[in-house]
Amino acid sequence: MSAPHSILGTGISEGLLLKPVRYQWAMDLYDQAVANTWFPNEIQLGEDLADFKRMTDEEKHAVTFLMSYFNPNELLVNKALAFGVYPYINAPEAHLYLAKQMWEEANHCMSFEYVLETFPIDRTEAYSSHVSVPSMAAKEAFEVRYIKRMTEQTLDITTTEGKRDFIRNLVAYNIILEGIWFYSGFMVALSFRQRNLLRNFGSLIDWVVRDESLHLKFGINLILTVLDENEDLQTPEFAEEIRQMILDGVEMEEQYNRDLLPTGILGLNADYVNQYVKYLADRRLEELGFEPHYQVSNPAKWMAAANDTLQLVNFFEATNTSYEVNARSGS
Template identity: 30%
Template sequence: MERLAERKRLFNEHGERDWGKRRIIGGNPTNIMELTNVKYEWAQKLSDIMLRNFWIPEEVPLLDDAKQYLELTADEQWAYDRMLSFVIFMDSILTVSMPNLINYVTAPEINMCLSIHNFHEALHSKSYGYVLESVVPAERRQYIYDLWREDRQLLERNRYIANTFQLFADNPTDEHFVRACMAQYVLEGIYFYSGFAFFYALARMGKMKGTATEIQFINRDEITHVAVFQNILNGLRQERPQLFTPQLDADLRAMIRQAAEHEMAWAAYCVGNRIQGLSGEVLQGYVKHLADQRARALGFEPLYGNHPNPIKWVESFSNLNQTKADFFETRVTNYAKSTNIDLDDL
């Protein structure tokens, strides 16, 4: 398997400035951020959206959550701890792995977009630290960080995700780059979402509203991140069609299915039928709906027959830019300036 060209130099004085010769990977860039004449307009637009969506974790009040955490049922607290531990891991691994992808991306506007994306991942990690410090008793915080050491289900999920990114880090071929992008896509587009729904379900019952507001901001960011890697994968298919062999396409579609199966098993494990207003069965239907959406966006046949969304109320939480105040009316949360950009078009 042919290796990628060498990692791009920090400054390449012999690089191409011709707009028409820009490539997602395998180009010959100067690495000057020439952004006045971009080739990949979707990257410029998504960068603008992500910058407009700036937010600060510490501006969400969590005092009530700290009191309510101690009042959660045993099942709710058990699930809260595990859902929080898993999202901590996912944003941690994304923060660490993103620079490895950026080192091989040769279009400056996409590099800019991915750099802002990476800032989001670090911001999410900061928000989880803020939730732990503000909500969870001090003696329990390290336990949540270390849950993967004793919870076999959590360890296996973390290991699978990390290994996918490690494959490209250890053997940076073109095909492994595509696989790493797909791993990003399913992570951002499937793996987070049963956790999001769980936190929103608590908030619907009047519990942990501050945590759910933090999750709303993170959810909004993840929607843009899904669009980033959807465009990278579809763009690579146009630029490097020879990469997308029938075998690779089958493997990529299988990655979507594997992500969905993992997320459904996780929902059954963490939620089951023990959380009021939510069930493992409903979450499994929601994951199937998301998996079909993600597959169609990449030109694949849906895996679960265009499964309907069984919890449409989740959209009232995640569609943050459509309201002036958050769902719980605790504070104004829409930092973003108005925009006519439609994420569906991106």
């Protein structure tokens, strides 16, 4: 059961009536997500083959490394949603959005599979790296720890500690994995297009970024809503724990990026990417009400239009002319 007017709740018979909508932000995000529906085969990825074949070994390693991480972790996000979020909320508008997000995560997984099928990438290496590369495995273990807790029978969402576990899982997968780690990878992936390489691959990443920006907006709204509705969570100690989780996430990403770009590629090295990671972390901290920690500038200002969530309000209002499904006409 749930407290009156609380988004948290586990009653099966609760949250079965969509109207009146209690959380308009969730409904708005659902409508935007439906309008943004796309499919990977709309991109002619084969046109990038010539670019990929003439890239350096270091550049090919970077693309392979990114796919090795993105492919399994899109499905890991789905587990975080299915086991750690959906069962613990009772607002139908939030359930609608989460159902669409879970479909999008599957679509992203198939998109990265499309990349692996199209480019001459060693699939054995790509599939095993998330386990065999220590920096990649450490990130995955970090996420699994929080998701696993959400599946344990001892979890009671009506208690203060249970609600803390709910927030911890949200911060782990939404703020850190999707809002920092994924965005770091998007920047590297899109850097090739800045050099007029892999332009169609860049378009595919653009579409993924569009979805992920909505995911991040939903997660931040959900975190802030739960905190606002539950005064027992509003303690300096819990706030510091959440802040430290984000800082720990930055450290893991720094090591990962050193493995992603061990010698650097034209116009990009690990230090550059890691400054962007710190910039992203400061934005995520601010969005949760903290002071920025790293105080660094954005080294990739060309990414701001796509990825800076401080501009998300305007970003959401802009019509996406690249792809838009009219849900009413079914076109």
